[in-house]
Amino acid sequence: MAEPSKSSDDPDIHLVQQAQGGDTEAFDQLVLKYSKRLYGLVYHMTSNADDTHDLLQDIFAKAYRSLSRFRGKSRFYTWIYSIAVNMTLNFLKKKKRRASYSFDDIDSGIQNDPAFIDISHSSNPRKQSNIHEIQKKLNEAIQALSKEHRTVVILFDIQGIPHAEIAAILGISVGTVRSRLFYAHQQLRVDLEDFRNSDKDISH
Amino acid sequence: MKEDDFKDVQAWISLKQYESPGEEYFEHFLEDFHKHQRQELLQQSSPTTLRRTLYNALHDTFCAVRYKLQQPRWSLAACAATLTVLITGVSLSSLQKEDTALAQVDSTLSSTLPASLSMNQTSHSGVVSISSESSLDAMPHMQRLDFAAAPAPVKVRAQQVF
Structure with a gap:
């Protein structure tokens, strides 16, 4: 711990x-x-x-x-x-x-985020990803995780909290945090594979 | 899977940090929180709410301990049941002690009552009468019996013997 x-x-x-x-x-x-x-x-x-x-x-x-x-x-x-x-x-x-996503509450700062710019920018109109579509897909993927895995993803990937602090918050070891993150990332990658592939196909 | 392969997914996930209400929400949040606290204080006096609060507190503690210890439910349920029995036992014994204490207080009070109002009990009389030199006269219908004297022999007539 x-x-x-x-x-x-x-x-x-x-x-x-x-x-x-x-x-x-x-x-x-x-x-x-x-x-x-x-x-x-x-x-x-x-x-x-x-x-x-x-x-x-x-x-x-x-x-x-x-x-x-x-x-x-x-x-x-x-x-x-x-x-x-x-x-x-x-x-x-x-x-x-029942999850209800509040897409109206999206901070306008997202427009300046490099990741969003990278996702949404394209000369090909088919590649223009609607912010709502991205968020919907992400939310579904994250909600599909178990509560324990979702927690570590939120704390680390969304809130940017270091492993050691996450371990202290959850009362678990740093090793457990890392392993849960690894498993969660694998799951998310699988769930978002289609979305990533369609994104790549369009760009080529 | 290499973590590098996850970088793009990680970048997308980090976009979720922008899912947040505006500053106005947080400016009013403190005000709402104060209202919530006042509401809570008002509701705390209700017995139903007290029971619900106690249940929620016990349930939260149970879940938090289980989450921390990663123990099966049955072991913690057994601990909770044991704890409940102990608490009940302690409560009952404290109630009994109160009863005993009250009885002792009663006897103490009775022994400290003024002589004019004391319960007089002679060693040889079978009747307790409340006597007062000042105002309480022995009730005329109460017959003082004297157990000190030898009981009068019972005369049985011959024809009554069967």
């Missing part, structure tokens, strides 16, 4: 201590800081914006209630991510949700 980070390295430790002392504004600062990142995590796990909104409220509520038990043995960031992952997994186990 990955070594937990010391509280002295934790950039949030002062806010956490103030919040533990009863400073609600300090906790508000933590909410503002982590709401976007946790939204991404929960949304990609559930693929449902309404569920994400409700879950996010519950996650921060639970974090607030449990804050007194946070001892600083790990970073606050790792701790709150653990809460978010556990609550989301519990939610997914309780309910079989």
Whole structure:
């Protein structure tokens, strides 16, 4: 298992201590800081914006209630991510949700992303991939993964969290993180093979 | 499969980071969170909600522990059942102790009552009467029996013997 980070390295430790002392504004600062990142995590796990909104409220509520038990043995960031992952997994186990993709909520920044430019650019109109089509295909492929594999893909491939931190969040070894990622990548490659092949065929 | 072969797929997956609501959503999120907390506080007083909260807390703990330990359900269910029995046992024994304590308090109170209002019980009488020098007179219909005296012999008439 990955070594937990010391509280002295934790950039949030002062806010956490103030919040533990009863400073609600300090906790508000933590909410503002982590709401976007946790939204991404929960949304990609559930693929449902309404569920994400409700879950996010519950996650921060639970974090607030449990804050007194946070001892600083790990970073606050790792701790709150653990809460978010556990609550989301519990939610997914309780309910079989129909995924509803919210394509309207796509940040305009995607237009400048090199990967998107590479995918969507072509002189051949047949190759012009609609952003919705790409996202739909990706979502289907990711949702097809098991919850455990989906979690590591989201944390690593989407949120860019290093292996060691993922291991700390999930309470597993770095080796387990790597092996789950490897398996998940294999699955995704197979699921997206047709899409990749049609993409290559058109370009030639 | 080489990881290099996955690079293009990985690039596509990274595009999912753009699936996010606008800044406005997050600006209002804190306000919504405060409303959620207030709502929670109001609901916490309801017994039904308390039961539901307790169930959810136990279930969340169970799932979190199982997820962490990767143990089969039956082993954790057995632990949970054992824990429940222990908690129930402790609760019942604490209730019994309360009852005992209450009984002790009662007896303590009765022994510390003022003499004028005490329950008088003589060693030789079979009737307990509440006597008060000031206001409570022994009820006239209560007959004081004296067990100290030898019982009167029972006279049985000859014709009553069968």
